[in-house]
Amino acid sequence: MSDSNVDNTLERIAAKIAQGEASAEDHRTIKLLLKRYPDLSDQFSSTLRRYALIETQLVSEKQKRTFRLSILNRLSSKKRTNNTRRYWLSWGSTLAALLLLAVFISDDLGTDSSPLLVDRGVAIVSRVALNSSSQPWQTGESIQPGRYELTTGFVELEFYQGAKLTLQGPARFDIFDAQNVTLHQGKAKTDVPEVAIGFTVNTPSSRVIDLGTSVGIHVNAQGDANIQVFEGEVEMVGNNGSSQKFVKNTAGQSTTLKGEVTRKQTSNAATFKEFDKLDTLIQKADEERHRRWEKDRDFWINDPSLLAYYDFQPTADNSRVLPNIAKTQSSDGAVVGARWVDGPWPGKHALSFKRPGDRVRIDIPEKLQSFSLVTWVTIDSLDRMFSALLLTDGYKPSDIHWQLGQLSLDHGAIIVGLKSLSGDEKDYNYQPFLSKRDSGRWFHLAVSLDQKTQTLRFYVNGTKLSEQNLKHSSSYWSIGKATIGNWSSQREMNPLRVMNGAMAEMMIFSRVLNDVEIEKISQVTKYR
């Protein structure tokens, strides 16, 4: 068989295997070929992989959904088997599980049919006081229906219908919608204004319907619920259907439920006293985060490769200057339009970019071999095709463009555009990044270009998510006069690329930071 015949046969059979249409004869042929020419195995495997990639990318939404649901259903039944004793003790929990499953499935079906961007959240995290860095709760983020766990500390949720729920860890709870949650274990306190009357907290032994009150609910490990009315009125329905209304009396009032509404007991105010300290705890947590951030900042300032470090803390005498605190000769930034706002916590400032003119002008004259760019941003929404993080003026040979893009209806992308000295340009993308419900969440983003290995790496919150080979090399890269949060194009018609969000940090290094360093630099996102 000639070389071209061998190639054609490999190609034909690989395509058929990928489509699931290979015959026994095809399999015999390919095995004979690979036995005879073992060196072709890699080529065949690559061809097969590429055809398979085409076949598996080009599938209907229905097929993708079937694949996804099949896995989720199997996982769900696996979890149910494992957790039967723990979770499904009472009708209340079973009903809760069914409701939750219904929410999940309708949510899944909804993702495919709607071409509109939708926010599936039912609440936002309004405040957090956590003493563990491993917890994912972040102020400002949107919360969707689902099962959650809070190991320690406090989280305060504001539901879209107006109710407020503060939870103290350890707690396990399900959120169904903006008016219904189930507390499996832990302590919670409601604050329900008139517009949200009817906000219901299910427990394994009861339903607590809030009639415009503040009520504390404590579910212990056995599923018994202790309920204390702080203010207003609450209706409690036990598992046996018995119902009783409670109002606050002067002594306070609490009830323990074990499947039915049975007895009242004197208020045990100590059970919920920690909730009164929430403001103090949050303030302390913020101060601690700020202290740790300052310590990190002082560490990185000493890195000799740090060309620019804009820590986004304004000076008292001139709020239109963005100080560059790096120990280099690079200049400070000039704030144009952008306004100072609270950043990730009170005391950590940020600049808000909203209007077409909002921007920070900088000048980094150095020619860069390798480089790393790091920023800390929150994006309110991706309103346009491109949202600037750091863009050089125009797009000249050796220029670097770092921006976010809206390349798909349901998520964004991180884009690094590089134009080599010879004028070849290419956008390198990482996606998906940032969906509608990430609005208000702070992200630590980094990219690094390694001139030696000709690779570009993308990081989100310290995790490397993509490594891509450069398509066009350039003996150096440059930033020069550039803009943070917007674009200063040299064209007459300047396409709007203002970032709709806020930035709390920007660092520019003239070397590649390794994975460990980038993880370290972004640990600020994990401080609670």
Added chain:
Amino acid sequence: MTMPLHNRFSYLIDTYRSRVLAYTCSLGADRSLAEDIAQDAFVVALDKIGQLEHESEFLPWVCAIAKNLVRNETRKRWRRTKLMERELHWLIDQHSPPPELSLQRLSEEEQALQQCMHNLPSKSRQLLKLYYLDNNNSQTVAQAMGLSANAVRIALSRIRKTLKECITKEVSDE
């Protein structure tokens, strides 16, 4: 990042589905076996996702599980029916590059495929949409486009080849 487990799982499945399937196929598993194995691998991986420190470890992990499953499955089939995939898998496995290299290539190829799709003539894109994304058979597509079913099959085969060659060119340029 706070995300209900269910949504996080959906996100991981949707993001990596295609790459895990393509990787499994490239080990010599035919399409239907690859579907079964990829699903099994996702179930195993997601069930123990707490063992992972970073999401970046997910794809290599789920592919490593898939590779083991292919091995086990073909071993079982070998005992039972001596099906052909076992030997094909063995032949590929003897000379295949390390998994991390295959995954690196897959990521590049997936990105290249998006570009290649974009470069296709609009008629080809329409054909792909009708056949794949709208999930029609070649007869229905033929009627919609005023072609014979055979012409649709030939055209699809050419488009697949064009895409595959485009991917090969894009990644070898990089």
